Amino acid sequence: xxxxxxxxxxxxxxxxxxxxxxxxxxxxxxxxxxxxxxxxxxxxxxxxxxxxxxxxxxxxx
Numbered sequence: 001x002x003x004x005x006x007x008x009x010x011x012x013x014x015x016x017x018x019x020x021x022x023x024x025x026x027x028x029x030x031x032x033x034x035x036x037x038x039x040x041x042x043x044x045x046x047x048x049x050x051x052x053x054x055x056x057x058x059x060x061x
Contacts (some may be wrong), residue, residue, distance in 0.1 A: 007043040007044065008044050008045075008046065009041070009044075010024050010025060010035075012044075017052075018054075023048060028050070032052060032055075034048045
């Protein structure tokens with residue numbers, strides 16, 4: 001079994017992108033990064049972070 005993380009907390013996702021927690025919540029609120037609620041916990045998939053990162057060069061142009 002591998003140690004594969006599929007879903008991250010908001011804080012973990014922010015750390016992965018090297019941004020602050022507040023900025024991560026802003027990206028979620030704007031729809032730039034997709035997230036899900038599991039109970040009362042918000043989680044971000046690693047795929048959502050990859051998708052956001054792929055869009056960054058297009059958005060900058």
